[in-house]
Amino acid sequence: MRVPASLVALSLLVVACGGGGDAAPADDAAATPEAAPVQTASAGETTYQQVCVTCHQADGKGLPPSFPPLAGSAIMTGAPEMPIAIVLHGMQGEIVREGVTYNGVMTAWSMLSDEQIAEVLTYARANFGNSASAVTTEQVAAVREATAGRAGAWTEAELTAAKLN
Numbered sequence: 001m002r003v004p005a006s007l008v009a010l011s012l013l014v015v016a017c018g019g020g021g022d023a024a025p026a027d028d029a030a031a032t033p034e035a036a037p038v039q040t041a042s043a044g045e046t047t048y049q050q051v052c053v054t055c056h057q058a059d060g061k062g063l064p065p066s067f068p069p070l071a072g073s074a075i076m077t078g079a080p081e082m083p084i085a086i087v088l089h090g091m092q093g094e095i096v097r098e099g100v101t102y103n104g105v106m107t108a109w110s111m112l113s114d115e116q117i118a119e120v121l122t123y124a125r126a127n128f129g130n131s132a133s134a135v136t137t138e139q140v141a142a143v144r145e146a147t148a149g150r151a152g153a154w155t156e157a158e159l160t161a162a163k164l165n
């Protein structure tokens with residue numbers, strides 16, 4: 001049976017429309033922004049962007065020789081009590097990180113809630129190439145209580161001597 005040319009054209013059209021399936025990835029791409037809320041900044045990232053980023057930078061590498069890196073920082077990724085104590089009371093005095101000498105002052109951020117500090121430290125400990133454990137609100141509350149009598153920013157020596165962990 002001879003297939004009418006019009007039918008051939010129609011089937012080609014159907015195939016072409018099947019090619020409309022090509023439009024599907026475009027649809028998916030268009031849908032991505034809607035799916036984005038799932039991947040929005042965590043609360044910790046938001047606090048980091050609002051508070052810490054000015055000095056320690058978005059990539060956590062700091063701004064040598066003014067602001068030390070949090071990326072690869074032994075203090076940031078070590079016992080959680082140390083970075084908690086730094087955020088609560090600040091840090092000052094000479095330190096040497098990756099061969100660079102810093103002698104700045106980080107002010108205290110004790111006005112942040114225990115939860116915000118836990119979140120921002122959890123973020124910093126799990127980003128910038130860091131992979132340290134999450135920090136809990138309870139850990140922050142405990143350090144806040146244990147260091148309540150502290151006035152002023154820690155020097156590195158004082159922080160070590162405080163034996164917080």
Ligand code: HEC
Pocket residue numbers: 048051052053054055056066067068069070073074075076083086087091092093094095097102103104105106107109120121124155156
């Ligand atoms: C105004 C600038 C500034 C801001 C904002 C700031 N820091 Fe700092 N931070 C510093 C400076 C300066 C030092 C080093 C102090 C010194 O020289 O002893 C430091 C040191 C640190 C250290 C110790 C790093 C190491 O390896 O010894 C940690 C941890 C840290 N900051 C975390 C944070 C977090 C988390 C935030 C946000 C909640 C934050 N900082 C906000 C300036 C800042």
